[in-house]
Amino acid sequence: MFPLPEASLKPNTYAYETVPLVKPTGFREYDARWLFGSELNLMGVQALGLGLGTLIHELGIRPELVTGHDFRGYSASIKQGLVLGLMAAGIKVHDIGLALSPMAYFAQFALDIPCVAMVTASHNDNGWTGVKMGVNRPMTFGPDEMSRLKEIVLSGAGIQRAGGSYTYVENFPEVYIQDLTDRPKLKNPIKAVVACGNGTAGAFAPRILEALGVEVVPLDTDLDHSFPKYNPNPEDMEMLHAMRDAVLASGADVGLGFDGDGDRCGVVDDLGEEIFADKVGVMLARDLSALHPGATFVVDVKSTGLFVTDPVLIANGVKADYWKTGHSYMKRRVNETGALVGFEKSGHYFFNKPIGRGYDDGLVSAIAILDMLDRNPGRKLSELKDALPKTWSSPTMSPHCADETKYVVVDAVVKHFEAMAARGDTIDGQKIRDLVTVNGVRVTVEDGSWGLVRASSNKPELVVVVESPVSEGRMRDMFALVDGVLRTHPEVGAYNQSL
Incomplete structure (x- = not known):
């Protein structure tokens, strides 16, 4: 029986080396992220492994799991701690070593193993660590599984069982x-x-x-x-x-x-101009819907409105399904709807059969982009981009907001815009045309300009995106509107990047 985890411990003490440190806010909506050392120690990682193994048994899943780790100086030791906890819970662990996250997802299929726990902090700065987990390929954990895992770990309800084992899978990258x-x-x-x-x-x-x-x-x-x-x-x-x-x-x-873990791909065209991932998604949707007319594409709420308004997609009978941001939500929605692809503005793309297996893989995305170019000989990527209807889009902007308060702030922002819509208020003289509240709030006005506010699922931040099909000025107007609402909340700090 492990000691009960603590939310904070002083480093370089007896307690720090003998008691699990697991900060509760590290359990996110669809994965787990902590600052290693100050929010999670190695005993805490073992407690996480024991809790995950206990949950696998509780769900009635065959107790076998694939694990791997990304290239950070501490990831291998964290994986070892996780493996110890999993084995203590009676899980047969198959370790593929240094890996990309999609390589671990692929291993579930190639090795016929139901569960995965990939040690990665993805794109987070050095100092962060985390685990992406799943028990039902190709999906990963969502809020229900993460909530139950959090309950098991923090309450010390992990159960030790016999039958655990460890196997290193040689040369799996090949x-x-x-x-x-x-x-x-x-x-x-x-x-x-x-x-x-x-x-x-x-x-x-x-x-x-x-x-x-x-x-x-x-x-x-x-x-x-x-x-x-x-x-x-x-x-x-x-x-x-x-x-x-x-x-x-x-x-x-x-x-x-x-x-950092290879599940996303960003794109720059031949002229050196960055193409935001949602616009690349529209280009791929054009290309793929010519081969698969009537296809459904799942799109996260941060993404461009072109998935609905682009004339080529309309002509190809495309159905756009706007859904919650987050790789777990998107994977699940793609699987449930049978969509051809799910596109997320962050660059997570989920290619279903016949292109992929439903999980996010940056290399599968890169190959799809290369295939698109190959099917359009003589046309440069910049020309394919310029063929899209013009919109002015912001990058993803993230003002700091503590994990303990970010959801409270977003709830208040949602209510603010819902009240505006109910009163028939106008924004810069325009009525609110649409509110999407499946994930924060996306407010769209009559000319098609829109702004989004949501809570980041993996960092102490909010997420802000704005776009206008009219002009750069209208895009900046939408940003000023959204930022003006956020500035009424003193909990919201500085942006990581801005217009």
Whole structure:
């Protein structure tokens, strides 16, 4: 029986080395994230493993699990602590070693193992750690499973059982690489900058794309867990600007950037201009709906309105289903609806059969983009982008807001806009056309301009996105409106990036 976890402990004390430290706010809506050391210690990781194993038994799932870890200096030790807890709970653990998150998801299929626990902090800054978990492939945990896991761990209700074991799966990356490259090569020459931010994808992405016939220009592909250039996050402008510079210097056709655990792909076109992931999604939807007319695409609430208004998608009979942001929500919705693809503005794409297996894989996304270019010989990526109806979109902007208060703030913002709509209030002289409240609030006015506020599911932040099909000025107007509401809440701090 493990000691009951504590929410805080002083480091370098007897208690810190003998009592599990597990800060409750680390249990998020669909995965778990903590600052390692101050919010989670190794005893806490063991308690998490014991709790996860107990939940697997409680759900009646075969007690076998795949695990792997990303390339951070402390991830291997965290995985070892997690494995000890899982084995204590009677789980047979299959360890694929250093891996991308989608490689662990793929292993569930390739090794016929029902459960997964991938140790990764994804794109979070160094110092963070976390675990992405699932027991029903290709889905990962949602709020119900995370709530129950939190209850088991924090109450000390983990149950030790016999039958646990550990197996190291040798050379599993080769199986994953073979799965992605066992297909015809691209018909036309394509030169691509492949940016990995010194994260885990650097060990795999260049080799996979070269095997498909791509001329690869590597950018920060050497693994370095200090992330000396920039954080591997293809939503951050610093990484996108580095990709831009490399594309312009090399004359590449496209820049492809992968996040820290390889489940997302960011894009820069041949002119060095970043294309936000939702716009890339519209381009892919155009391409794929020509092959699959009448397809359904699930789209998260942060994404562009073009999925509904684009004339090509309308002509191809596309159905757009706006849904909650978050890889677990999106995967589940894609699976439930039988959608062809789910597109998330953060760059998580969920390709269903016949393209993928329903989980998010940045390399599958990159290959889909390359296939789109290959099916449009003579047309540059910038031309495909410019063929879309023009909109002005912000990057994803995240003002600081503590985990303990962010949902309270968002609830207040939702009520503010609901009250405006009920009263028939106007925004800059325009009526509110639509409110979507499945995940925070997305307020759209008559000219199609919209703004979104939601709580980040994995960091102490809010998420703000604005867009206008009219002008940059109208986009900035929407930002001023949304930010003005947020500034009435003193709990909301500075943005990580802004207009």
